[in-house]
Amino acid sequence: MIQATCFVLFFVATALGRACPAIPSLTSFNSSTLPDPFTFANGRKVLTTQDWACRRAEISTLLQRDELGLMPADPQDLTAAFSGKTLTITVTDNNKTLTFAPTITFPTTGQGPFPALIAMGGISIPSPPGVAIINFNNEAMANQDTAASRGLGLFYDFFGTDASAGAMMAWAWAVRRIVDALEKTPTANIDLAKIGVTGCSRNGKGALVAGAFEPRITLTIPQESGSGGTDTWRISDAILANGTLTQTASEIIQENVWFSPNFDQFANTSVNQLPFDHHMLIGMVAPRALFAIDNLGYDWLGPFSSYGALVAGRTIWQAMGVADKMGFSQAANHTHCVFPSEQQGQLNAFVDRFLLGQDVSTANITTTAGTYSFVVPNAEWAPWRVPVLKKRL
């Protein structure tokens, strides 16, 4: 009887898998290399897809706690109305109301429902034929003019100026509400399974955060997002220490309000105490699709830092056996946020496959016009191995 009970308990425990480990307290971490995405903060290894779900949740919690601020819970009520080109979204919580109204530019041919790209602060890539563009005014949602913009914008009018969320988390929250609104308005004629997000430079940082924190986004396209986007804090600090002027955490918190005030303590002392870096923000998008667009022309953007982050982040797709869903392209020097024609074919492949549903390959789109080399594992930056995650019930 006891044996039988034990057997049943063992069987149930195996079927349910192990519980997610507890998340360690603040600043118990210290690593000059990029933290291992496949090891929990408490040291346990990530071995299965179910473990990854726990690890992803842990990374999400840590990124919110130490860098981006908290993503507010879903609102009590949301209503949406579509008229002309305008999607009017009204969010209600605790008797407060927030209204914002993205505009949609539709393809001039075809019947829909159309795939869509949410354009953070407008679109900087060529608008793909057949794809609706949803223009999201992120500046009005959370201002990003200077370091004095903290707490300014519709998000803070609604949640209070003491909300921990920095501007990028505020924008990500609003992107989630745009997807909610599209779900409630079939007349907007958008294909809910084919929604992407894009933005350039500061808005590229925001596009990455939105793609990481909204699982209903199918394709994330950060463009020239630099530090705070596809760069890692640690490699950017090393580039600066080597004498090349690039944007780092300690500079970025003085410049703008993209991050939570909680980030200041790390940016002011040592980013080595962050239990994550941005290869893990990138990896939160997996197994959904991501295509990162970079420009080698600006030291400020830290192109080697981005290269390292993208190679390291891509290991998360590799571990899941879906590396072809993640790609990146670093073009030679050109004007910031002016998309060069040599990247068009690579962009088309991702848009065609993930937004237009075409049977095209996105395998091995991992190019740089630079001379960087970065592999995983490497002793200097990524001394960890990539597992093959086993699928569990």
Ligand SMILES: *[C@@H]1O[C@H](CO)[C@@H](O)[C@H](O)[C@H]1NC(C)=O
């Ligand atoms: C982190 O580790 C480095 C190198 O081992 C050491 O010099 C530094 O004092 C440590 N920092 C903290 C806050 O423990």
Ligand SMILES: *[C@@H]1O[C@H](CO)[C@@H](O)[C@H](O)[C@H]1NC(C)=O
């Ligand atoms: C919202 O307003 C109603 C009616 O004035 C009031 O009864 C209720 O307590 C308010 N709720 C909150 C959370 O303030």
Ligand SMILES: *[C@@H]1O[C@H](CO)[C@@H](O)[C@H](O)[C@H]1NC(C)=O
């Ligand atoms: C810094 O310079 C050293 C010595 O040239 C080099 O080995 C290292 O790769 C450089 N690191 C970065 C991040 O630029």
Ligand SMILES: *[C@@H]1O[C@H](CO)[C@@H](O)[C@H](O)[C@H]1NC(C)=O
């Ligand atoms: C970070 O450094 C800035 C500039 O020295 C200072 O104003 C701010 O109070 C510091 N914040 C923290 C949390 O250390």
Ligand SMILES: *[C@@H]1O[C@H](CO)[C@@H](O)[C@H](O)[C@H]1NC(C)=O
């Ligand atoms: C990119 O081109 C501009 C203009 O020709 C030049 O000033 C700049 O130094 C170049 N950047 C790099 C990294 O070569």
Ligand SMILES: *[C@@H]1O[C@H](CO)[C@@H](O)[C@H](O)[C@H]1NC(C)=O
């Ligand atoms: C992609 O690269 C891998 C590893 O080098 C290779 O095995 C595979 O054949 C490549 N796939 C395509 C479609 O080029």
